[in-house]
Amino acid sequence: xxxxxxxxxxxxxxxxxxxxxxxxxxxxxxxxxxxxxxxxxxxxxxxxxxxxxxxxxxxxxxxxxxxxxxxxxxxxxxxxxxxxxxxxxxxxxxxxxxxxxxxxxxxxxxxxxx
Amino acid sequence: xxxxxxxxxxxxxxxxxxxxxxxxxxxxxxxxxxxxxxxxxxxxxxxxxxxxxxxxxxxxxxxxxxxxxxxxxxxxxxxxxxxxxxxxxxxxxxxxxxxxxxxxxxxxxxxxxxxxxxxxxxxxxxxxxxxxxxxxxxxxxxxxxxxxxxxxxxxxxxxxxxxxxxxxxxxxxxxxxxxxxxxxxxxxxxxxxxxxxxxxxxxxxxxxxxxxxxxxxxxxxxxxxxxxxxxxxxxxxxxx
Numbered sequence: 001x002x003x004x005x006x007x008x009x010x011x012x013x014x015x016x017x018x019x020x021x022x023x024x025x026x027x028x029x030x031x032x033x034x035x036x037x038x039x040x041x042x043x044x045x046x047x048x049x050x051x052x053x054x055x056x057x058x059x060x061x062x063x064x065x066x067x068x069x070x071x072x073x074x075x076x077x078x079x080x081x082x083x084x085x086x087x088x089x090x091x092x093x094x095x096x097x098x099x100x101x102x103x104x105x106x107x108x109x110x111x112x113x114x
Numbered sequence: 115x116x117x118x119x120x121x122x123x124x125x126x127x128x129x130x131x132x133x134x135x136x137x138x139x140x141x142x143x144x145x146x147x148x149x150x151x152x153x154x155x156x157x158x159x160x161x162x163x164x165x166x167x168x169x170x171x172x173x174x175x176x177x178x179x180x181x182x183x184x185x186x187x188x189x190x191x192x193x194x195x196x197x198x199x200x201x202x203x204x205x206x207x208x209x210x211x212x213x214x215x216x217x218x219x220x221x222x223x224x225x226x227x228x229x230x231x232x233x234x235x236x237x238x239x240x241x242x243x244x245x246x247x248x249x250x251x252x253x254x255x256x257x258x259x260x261x262x263x264x265x266x267x268x269x270x271x272x273x274x275x276x277x278x279x280x281x282x283x284x285x286x287x288x289x290x291x292x293x294x295x296x297x298x299x300x301x302x303x304x305x306x307x308x309x310x311x312x313x314x315x316x317x318x319x320x321x322x323x324x325x326x327x328x329x330x331x332x333x334x335x336x337x338x339x340x341x342x343x344x345x346x347x348x349x350x351x352x353x354x
Contacts, residue, residue: 002208003180003183003184003185003207003268003269003321004182004183004184006320006321007320008318008320008321009271009319009320009321011319012271012317012318012319015317075318079318079337079341080337081338081341083334084320084323084331084334087318087320087333
């Protein structure tokens with residue numbers, strides 16, 4: 001490591017990694033959506049979505065999207081003029097939001113109900 | 115007096131192929147500064163230890179090094195404030211090393227020159243001086259305290275990754291003149307920073323704010339410039 005990491009550095013790394021993962025997902029998503037041929041094709045894709053592995057992937061996707069969204073809102077607020085003293089509290093708030101969304105999302109996606 | 119170990123990353127271009135670590139055991143008071151340690155080593159143990167220092171009072175910015183993984187001024191870091199045990203000293207990251215703790219600061223200064231660090235005003239000068247109200251001065255008060263030590267740039271991940279990035283210090287310098295009520299070169303200055311390797315390389319990581327020895331809120335200054343750039347672009351767009 002070239003330098004000590006601080007809260008802002010972690011927020012930035014999370015934003016970068018989640019951004020790359022979301023771009024990969026969107027590419028796959030658009031590819032599959034484009035290649036649906038009629039109701040039968042839709043049926044087969046819908047069937048695939050019931051696969052537990054895909055369900056697990058969707059849970060990860062939710063976590064990544066939550067991280068990117070909440071962290072992104074933090075950066076937008078800061079660059080729109082929120083004072084620097086809020087940068088760390090805002091990160092902790094975003095992290096809390098990510099954890100809550102991930103747990104509730106995982107619970108409902110993986111079979112439980114809320 | 116207590117014993118301290120200073121672990122210093124050394125490099126002599128005439129002898130070494132790559133940097134090496136050397137440990138020095140020295141007696142220091144807890145009120146001493148890291149720079150005092152360097153001076154003690156140079157005086158009594160190894161005269162070949164090379165480092166920059168000039169004022170030794172946090173004004174010239176010469177003695178910036180990486181102390182325990184964090185960029186900072188050796189003359190402003192008191193021994194009691196660093197965790198006990200070994201104190202690890204390295205040259206500033208992202209700058210080419212010349213010898214031991216001395217880095218080539220020229221590329222960094224070059225980027226500061228890119229930001230045109232001088233007043234531009236073609237109006238005829240008044241009889242005495244160009245006046246500024248206290249309120250107008252308040253706007254640039256923080257940005258004029260920059261001592262150009264290079265701590266901010268060397269701690270910035272964008273600066274490590276992009277060799278052409280102007281860096282926090284140069285952008286702060288641009289801010290200092292853009293917000294100066296006596297300056298008249300707003301267009302020129304905005305054009306020199308609102309470019310891919312300028313303003314938009316700052317990703318608000320806040321490392322510069324964490325390390326700045328003058329405690330300047332650099333990121334929020336850059337954010338103000340970003341907002342100004344967007345505002346100018348949008349107003350131009352609506353005017354057609």
